Amino acid sequence: MKLIEISQVAKRSGVPASTLRFYEEKGLIESLGRRGLRRIYGQDVFGRLSLIGLGRMAGFSLDQIGAMFGTGPRAQIDRKLLSQKAVELGRTIRQLSALKNGLEHAAACPAPSHMECPSFQRLLKIAAARSGKSRSDRGRQRHV
Incomplete structure (x- = not known):
């Protein structure tokens, strides 16, 4: 060797x-x-x-x-964990794709300002909801 x-x-x-x-x-x-x-x-x-x-x-x-x-020379990959991660990645891809599409629309939107664009307003609401959820998740993790 x-x-x-x-x-x-x-x-x-x-x-x-x-x-x-x-x-x-x-x-x-x-x-x-x-x-x-x-x-x-x-x-x-x-x-x-x-x-x-x-x-x-x-x-x-x-x-x-x-x-x-694991132990020994061969990896012992947990198939259930791989499957869960694949589902998680799929969810992330869908979210990022929706965000990308929304941003592309906002960039080309004919509304006089982004704040008047209904699609951009939806993006802002989604972002606000996720931001609030993230803060509450972090608070919950600290108290566990």
């Missing part, structure tokens, strides 16, 4: 060495030892880093990603 120093892993993966050390502290990757003061990794570190990157892109926390890795 070819061993790779941390600087080479960082260079080839685009993940800074400080992040690699942090991932190791979190148990997401594992060095195989040291060559002098430098950590060394096996080739499998690149697969792990790809899985971490994919998980981060999907919005999983590092703790969730770590739980999916």
